[in-house]
Amino acid sequence: MLKKLLSIAFIGAYLPIYAQQGTLTVEKIMRDPKWMGISPSGAFWDVGSNKLFFSWNPEAAETASLYYVTTSNHTPEQASDPERQGVIRQYSYDKSRSRIVFERAGDIYIRELKSGNESQLTKTVSRESNPLFTNDGQYIIFQQGDDLFRLSLSGREWEQLTHFSRGDNMGRRGSGRAGKLNEQDKWLQTDQLELFDVLKVRKRRDSIRTADRENTGEHPLRALDIGDAMLSAQQLSPDGRYLTYLLTKRAEGNRNTIVPNYVTESGYTEDIPGRTKVGNALPVSHAYIYDQQRDTVYEVDTKTIPGIKDLPDYLADYPDRKAKLQGENNDRQVSIGQVSWNESGTAACVVVTSADNKDRWIMRLDAETGTLHLVDRQRDEAWIAGPGIGRSWGTGNIGWLDDTFIYFQSEASGYSHIYTANIRTGEKRQLTEGKWEVSDLQLAADKQYFYFTANKKHPGITHFYRLPIQGGDPVQVTHMDGGSETVLSPDEKWLAIRYSYSNKPWELYLQENKPGAKATKITESLTEEFKAYAWREPEVISFKNRFGDDVYARVYQPANPKPSRPAVVFVHGAGYLQNVHYWWSQYSREYMFHNLLVDKGYTVLDIDYTGSSGYGRDHRTGIYRHMGGKDLSDHVDGVKLLVEKYGVNPKNVGLYGGSYGGFITLMAMFNEPDVFAAGAALRSVTDWAHYNHGYTANILNEPADDPIAYQQSSPIYFADGLKGYLLMCHGMVDVNVHFQDIVRVSQRLIELGKDNWELAVYPVEDHGFVEPSSWTDEYKRILKLFEERLNN
Template sequence: MKKLLIFLLIASYLSANAQDLGTLSVEKIMRDPKWMGVSPSNIQWDNNSRTVYFNWNPESVKEDPLYQISIDSRKPQKTSDDFKRSLNKGSISYSKDRSKVLFERNGDIFIRNVSSGQENTLTSTLERENNPVFNADESKVLFQRGDNLFSMAVNGGTLVQLSNFTRTRKRPESALSKQDQWLRQDQINEFEIIKKREEDRKNREEKNKADAVKGPKEFYLDERSFLMSVRLSPDEKYIAFRLMKRAEGNKNTIVPNYITESGYTEDINGRTKVGNALAVNESYVYDIKRDTIYPIITKDIPGIKDLPDYLKDYPKQLEERTKKNEDRKVSINGPFWNADGSHAVVVVSSLDNKDRWIMKLDQQSGKLSLLDRQRDEAWIGGPGIGGFFGGANLGWLDSNTIYFQSEATGYSHIYTLNVNTGDKKQITSGKYEVQSLQLSNDKKSFYLSANMEHPGITHFYRIPVQGGTSVKLTSMKGGNEVSLSPDEKWLAIRHSSSNKPWELFIQENKAGAKPEQITNSPSEEFKSYAWREPEMVKFTNRYGSDVYARVYKPEKPAPSKPAVVFVHGAGYLQNVHYWWSQYFREYMFNNLLADNGYTVIDIDYTASSGYGRDHRTGIYRHMGGKDLTDNVDGVKMLVEKYGVNPENVGIYGGSYGGFMTLMGLFTTPEVFKSGGALRSVTDWAHYNHGYTANILNEPANDELAYKRSSPIYFAEGLKGNLLMAHGMVDVNVHFQDIIRLSQRLIELKKDNWELAVYPVEDHGFVEPSSWTDEYKRIFKLFENTLKK
């Protein structure tokens, strides 16, 4: 009887504990994320293509240790700290036969034999060397030290300085102002002693010049100049370089930090605001044989004077700028040379974000000729194309043919172009995006990631460079982040599904090959709850476009039939997909809401990534327009198909999602009864330039766009209940944003809002206590307003 009683007590305890593990609470899900288990990250192959390294933390220690597996033995093994340090490589460069690899480690250059693993040190200096590459015949190593470019024979020969950028305080006469040059010459003309000294100085300089070893031509860099790129042509005849000159007169914002070790309030020097003066970009070519430096000429670029269409809304400004007839400011990326250096191509981007030109560079003159122009009256962007959200994919297939990506059809696809004939060919096509791209070692195939099957499913493909049928290499539904081994025989795949975090798999680089799972990361506590696989739905918005969403359905809807709209951040981001969300906390919170009777919807509204150009740019000049109406239309769909009560709908989100929450409560108060706006942009004129100017142009030039896109101008429309939450040391969306809106609400005599502040948090919260406090407030808001 006693044993039976003990057994029943143990069974009762285990049952209660299991039930507790399977029940969600805000406190539970907002703990340090290690409670869930830590997924593998930072996947990298060894140069020998036999070993994969990755960070992983199955033991939940403070920092994620480095693990490795080999192709022969698939069991993860933890590496030593010393070995981890030996893998700390900067940029790497392979020899043509891929038998040797150059790399930088801790500011020195090394060369490694791939098959034997033997390393030799090429430089060991106190100065930092980086960006090593082989020259065309692989007899020399080229690298950068400080501002300058150097070469050194692989067998340990002479170190040669190829460029001569100097920041010496002695300014050349040509750098003096016109006034100072006049005064100097007047002194020489007036005084014999100065004239004599000047002649003596010139004689000494001429003698020193004659006696000196001839070096590369000097190029003076002033205190405002930064070298952004220095490149040597493969034939070693030219050096191309790009300068960025810092704008003057801009005022940086200040972010006060109140919780400090010193006990004093300390200022964090922040960014500038949209519309401030931009840095000036200048690109040059140094002809080594002629010892001559000349600029890359942009004045003849087709459309360099074109004005944007939005100026039609401002007739006076249009007239003034038409009369000025000024060239637009541009930035040049490149040159990109073919293998023998006979052709060079540059990518030119207009700083007003409307144009991207691919142009052939005449290296002897600096003149440009057009190969391809992509114009967008909204803004240039999309995967692999360039602009604010990423660099451009461009390379050479052979001596005469380049490849690149373009949104010419409305979706980012691959193109090839003959630089001699101008013949252009589209390689991929369809209503999907090529999201990553690399050329095979033999230059016969492209490897690409794309969402061909469904906007929310990514796979890894291979396609011939001449076009044709693509071969799908991955097979698991969901997200597949692929790292291809250097010899292209293996795939290291980070895979996840919508309710299962990322794991590492290894697979042969063959269609139909079976992937082998390497890691198993979730904790027992995490697995004890049946995480929902959200229902993937598609609805048609009021403009006739398809919009994708995920719905979390409650098993037992609350009597008031409430619903909550979660709005993802960043604007240009995809969250409706079949892989594990980067918003994992919000994913768990949406499960908690569904457990408590809410129907939750998460929408890839207009401006989200993954859906092509029209979806991306649909918010041009009106943020809080089509992006907001998509969410309103999603609520309408919930009412019609899921039986949601339209009187009990809430909304929440952070950053761009916080902005959307404000716009929802201020401009469509009949739709949203309450909302949680986290780290929100409240006035776009106070955000940064790189992101905002793409979408809204500049405040002084396009005031209409800012007035209709900023919540602060619509605050009088607030009727529902608003919770605002913001980190006080947010250097992205400044705390000033939410303070300005708070003052506006005070002046409007609104009393149905509250502000929660987090003194130690930046834009992305770190402390579990802050996450917990924030989401307890959001949950309380919805419980008090949507269930009555």
């Protein structure tokens, strides 16, 4: 009897613990994420072996460690110190793919892949970088400082190939400044030579050496004067004749922002240097060619680029400015990407982008003349972007199939797809098509196949595909529906797949590179505490917005709705981001908070509004010149759906979001006060004229050029419309969306006499919160707002 009573007591003692594990609280959700278990990340293959390395933290240590598995042993093992030090992440193959060359700790090494033997090629105080094999495999080209060098693999002799200098005095011993000598400097130079014999001897010795070179036919390297410009993208053509490089002049007259930091170790307020604001002057880049055969330098000519003078359509709203620009007949400012040569060195191409980002040209470069010839032009009256198109040095995803044909991605069809083009004739072919997007495109080593990730099956499901370079139907290689981040092994026989589902965080899998092959799970990251709760799989739906477009959304429905039938709408950040999908959300805390809300009887809606990624060009650019337009009306249309289909009380709808989501929350509370009773705006942009250039100018142009776009897109101009209750939260050391943003809109609300708002500040937080105490405080306030304001 005693034993039975003890058993009952034992079970009873643990019942509250199990109950507690299944109950969500803000404090529990917002703890250090280690309580959930830390998913693996950063998977990469070791070149020349069957090892897969990845970052993982199954012990919940202070930091993650490097682990590995092999294709024959799937049990993760922690890498030793020598294994970590021997890891190579960036390397270049020779033509036969039997050797690689790479940098380690500022020196150049070569490795034979079959034997694994390594040789150190350089050992200097200076840093050598960016090593490449020459086509014949006899030399290594690498960079030291600004200059390129060639190293013979047979004799190990070095040869300097370029000599960049910064003005007449640069490169001389002890020279302190660049530029031509003024009268004062000339006097000082003459005086120095008269005073010091050692300088006379050195000058005479230099003159003798120069004369000797001229007499023997040996010529010193030409000094290429780059002044005070920033040098980049320097490279040689495969035959060594042409040196191409970019020079970028820094913008002058810009004023950088400052972010005060109040909680510091010194006890003093310290300033954090910040970015410039949209509309500030931009750097100007020019591309140059040095023809070593002719010993001449010339600039790549952009004047003949088709459409170089075309003005954007939005200027129709400003006829006086348009007429002035047309009268000036100026070429638009452009940037030229790094030159890409075919393997034989018989042709080169570059990607050119306009500073207003309305155009991207793929051009064939005639290196002998510096002229450009059109291969493809993509123009977008909104802005050029999309998967694989990008703006990193204006290149995007582009490469050579052979000496004549290139491949690239374009949104010409409305979705990012694969194209090929004849570099000589400009003849193009579209290889993939449909209402889906290609991302992470790569060419197989034998150049017979493309590999890529795409959401072909559903906008919210990604898989890994293979496609012959001639085109055809893509072959789906992976099979687990959800999200797949796939890394192809160097020998292309294996796939490392980081996979997740809506309610299951990321884990790592191994699969042979064969359609339908079994994917083997190799990590188990989740804690028992996390698994004790039955995390919901949200329903993925689509609805038509008022413009007839399909909008995708996630819906979380409560089993026992509150009597007040409330709903909360979550607005994801970044604008161009996807959160309606079948994989684990990057908003993991928000996802868990939505489960908590549903437990309390709320319906939750999460929308991929106009401007979100994953749905093609029209969805991406639908916010052009009016953020807070279609992206906001999509949320209003979503609320209409909640009321009509899900029985939500229209008087008890709230919304919240951070960054861009905070911006939409403010626009909703100011412009749609009869739809949203309460809102929590976190780290919000309140005036786009105060945000950065790279993001904002694409969507709204520049404030001085297009004030209409800024005035209709910035919440601060609509603050008088606030009726419901507004909570604003912001980190005081936010270097992305500055604390100044929320201070300015707060002053506006004060001047308007509004008293139905509050501001919570977080003195030690940047844009993305780090401290669990800050996350907890913020979301307790959000929950309190909804509990008090949405239960009438």
